[in-house]
Amino acid sequence: MTRAPQKRRLETRTKLLSVAAAIVQEQGYSGLRVEEVVHQAGVAKGTLFSHFKDKDGLLAVLIGDQVTRLLDGMEAAGAPLDVAELTSRLAPHLDFVAQDRVIFDLLLRYSGTTAAEPDEVVEASFIRQVALLTRWLDYMQAAGAIRKDQPPQLLAEGVQAFLNHVLALGFCMAHETGPSPAQALEPYLQTWLQPPG
Amino acid sequence: MTRAPQKRRLETRTKLLSVAAAIVQEQGYSGLRVEEVVHQAGVAKGTLFSHFKDKDGLLAVLIGDQVTRLLDGMEAAGAPLDVAELTSRLAPHLDFVAQDRVIFDLLLRYSGTTAAEPDEVVEASFIRQVALLTRWLDYMQAAGAIRKDQPPQLLAEGVQAFLNHVLALGFCMAHETGPSPAQALEPYLQTWLQPPG
DNA sequence: TTTTATAATTGACCACGGTCATTTTCGATC
DNA sequence: GATCGAAAATGACCGTGGTCAATTATAAAA
Numbered sequence: 001m002t003r004a005p006q007k008r009r010l011e012t013r014t015k016l017l018s019v020a021a022a023i024v025q026e027q028g029y030s031g032l033r034v035e036e037v038v039h040q041a042g043v044a045k046g047t048l049f050s051h052f053k054d055k056d057g058l059l060a061v062l063i064g065d066q067v068t069r070l071l072d073g074m075e076a077a078g079a080p081l082d083v084a085e086l087t088s089r090l091a092p093h094l095d096f097v098a099q100d101r102v103i104f105d106l107l108l109r110y111s112g113t114t115a116a117e118p119d120e121v122v123e124a125s126f127i128r129q130v131a132l133l134t135r136w137l138d139y140m141q142a143a144g145a146i147r148k149d150q151p152p153q154l155l156a157e158g159v160q161a162f163l164n165h166v167l168a169l170g171f172c173m174a175h176e177t178g179p180s181p182a183q184a185l186e187p188y189l190q191t192w193l194q195p196p197g
Numbered sequence: 198m199t200r201a202p203q204k205r206r207l208e209t210r211t212k213l214l215s216v217a218a219a220i221v222q223e224q225g226y227s228g229l230r231v232e233e234v235v236h237q238a239g240v241a242k243g244t245l246f247s248h249f250k251d252k253d254g255l256l257a258v259l260i261g262d263q264v265t266r267l268l269d270g271m272e273a274a275g276a277p278l279d280v281a282e283l284t285s286r287l288a289p290h291l292d293f294v295a296q297d298r299v300i301f302d303l304l305l306r307y308s309g310t311t312a313a314e315p316d317e318v319v320e321a322s323f324i325r326q327v328a329l330l331t332r333w334l335d336y337m338q339a340a341g342a343i344r345k346d347q348p349p350q351l352l353a354e355g356v357q358a359f360l361n362h363v364l365a366l367g368f369c370m371a372h373e374t375g376p377s378p379a380q381a382l383e384p385y386l387q388t389w390l391q392p393p394g
Numbered sequence: 395t396t397t398t399a400t401a402a403t404t405g406a407c408c409a410c411g412g413t414c415a416t417t418t419t420c421g422a423t424c
Numbered sequence: 425g426a427t428c429g430a431a432a433a434t435g436a437c438c439g440t441g442g443t444c445a446a447t448t449a450t451a452a453a454a
Contacts, residue, residue: 006420006431034411044434049412108305111362112369150388157362158385164365165308165358172309188355191347197392203450206402231441241404246442 013051015041020058029059029102056106057120063103064121070096071128079139083146083189086136090163091182093129097167098181104167111160130156137193146193155193162188210248212238217255226256226299253303254317260300261318267293268325276336280343280386283333287360288379290326294364295378301364308357327353334390343390352390359385 019041023032034055038045052058070093080086097103110126137152137159146155166185170178178184216238220229231252235242249255267290277283294300307323334349334356343352363382367375375381 003431008420009432012432033409035409045411046413046435047433050432055411105302108365110369112366147394149391154384154388158359158388161358161362161385162355164361165354168305168361169309172307187351188358191351191355191393192389194346195394196388197344197394200401203401205449209402230439232439242441243405243443244403247402252441 009051012041012043012047016043016048016051016058017061021062024062029063029100032059034058056109059102059106060120060122063106064125066096067093067107067122067125067129071125071132074132079136081143081145082140083193084186086140086159086193087182087186087189089136090159090185091180094163094167094181094185097163098170101171104164104171108164111164130160133159140193147195149196158192159189162192206248209238209240209244213240213245213248213255214258218259221259226260226297229256231255253306256299256303257317257319260303261322263293264290264304264319264322264326268322268329271329276333278340278342279337280390281383283337283356283390284379284383284386286333287356287382288377291360291364291378291382294360295367298368301361301368305361308361327357330356337390344392346393355389356386359389 016037020032020037023036023040032055034045034048037058038048041048048058052061073092074089077089080089097107106122107126110120110122133156134152137146137155140146141148141152162185165188166181169184170181213234217229217234220233220237229252231242231245234255235245238245245255249258270289271286274286277286294304303319304323307317307319330353331349334343334352337343338345338349359382362385363378366381367378
């Protein structure tokens with residue numbers, strides 16, 4: 001039985017998160033330095049690590065927050081009617097992750113989270129994303145827009161795989177000014193979701 | 198026009214690599230410490246970084262070496278006849294990568310390398326792997342074992358995506374003693390390579 | 395052989411994430 | 425308000441990867 005945290009602790013946590021968010025705002029995720037966060041927050045370094053397991057734990061909260069916003073937008077939009085529409089629904093998420101390798105790396109660590117008990121923000125938002133995708137695909141199957149020979153859960157995992165593939169490709173190109181991630185994604189999804197023979 | 202390296206330099210490089218390989222042998226890839234390598238090799242730390250861009254550069258040579266061996270084995274085996282056989286051909290590679298997250302992370306950085314001019318070992322072996330996969334799929338298409346509506350190149354990339362997906366899943370499970378990566382891979386490949394309607 | 399340009403190596407130094415024994419603060423109880 | 429046990433915060437310290445101006449070894453030219 002753990003006690004309720006003191007007021008002071010919640011304030012410190014909030015301060016750390018808002019400072020970190022501000023730094024990310026102007027330096028990007030990969031520009032975040034623990035020393036800078038604790039300095040601007042006016043606390044000692046150890047304090048940060050008593051609030052978050054490690055730097056990734058802090059990033060996870062920030063990133064999970066953004067993903068949650070994106071998911072809100074996706075849910076509001078409703079199920080797509082075809083693969084092209086599905087692709088464009090995924091575009092904001094792709095653009096967000098493609099913006100910084102740190103995001104991609106962190107999300108990849110959780111891309112297999114299916115278990116319940118998601119005490120981490122990222123895990124929670126990830127599970128929500130898979131659930132949403134599965135719902136969409138289920139709907140699209142019913143509407144006859146995609147293949148029906150596989151459970152939507154499996155198809156959703158495939159979509160995940162291609163999302164990550166496209167993102168990884170994008171980061172490898174490095175300096176290449178290719179098309180948007182979503183454009184790169186579409187042929188894979190078309191092929192993956194096409195009805196079988 | 199760069200000059201040929203001196204004898205001494207080649208010896209140092211060889212020494213560094215053999216020491217590193219020995220350490221990996223008994224500590225695993227994630228157990229490798231730069232300090233330990235240079236100490237055992239009897240050189241200064243700066244020397245290592247004049248031979249390899251960074252720690253990953255060293256790891257890339259070691260890992261690229263192993264992947265090359267695996268590819269030799271795969272090429273010797275010839276093209277698979279169906280998806281099940283394809284899966285089992287990929288099993289050794291999966292097992293190798295699944296053995297240590299460091300390998301997975303490093304390979305993922307290069308999983309989009311399609312350009313020529315592969316001065317890095319990993320890039321070279323990666324390109325070779327994609328080429329081999331493409332050849333196999335081309336053969337399987339001709340044999341009528343898989344779908345023919347997409348170019349083998351695209352199908353090969355999809356296989357790549359699923360390889361990475363399965364591996365990522367495996368690392369997320371963490372303590373879970375699931376089935377072999379290859380077993381987890383097969384349903385995805387079956388679905389991905391199945392002829393369309 | 396001596397000179398000389400440059401290749402190769404060196405190791406003190408830095409950046410950054412993370413730890414933990416110690417100290418400070420909080421808030422419940424008397 | 426005084427006391428005290430637990431919660432919170434502290435900051436000196438560590439591990440590890442990576443840098444770079446200075447030094448040493450090499451081989452070609454004089």
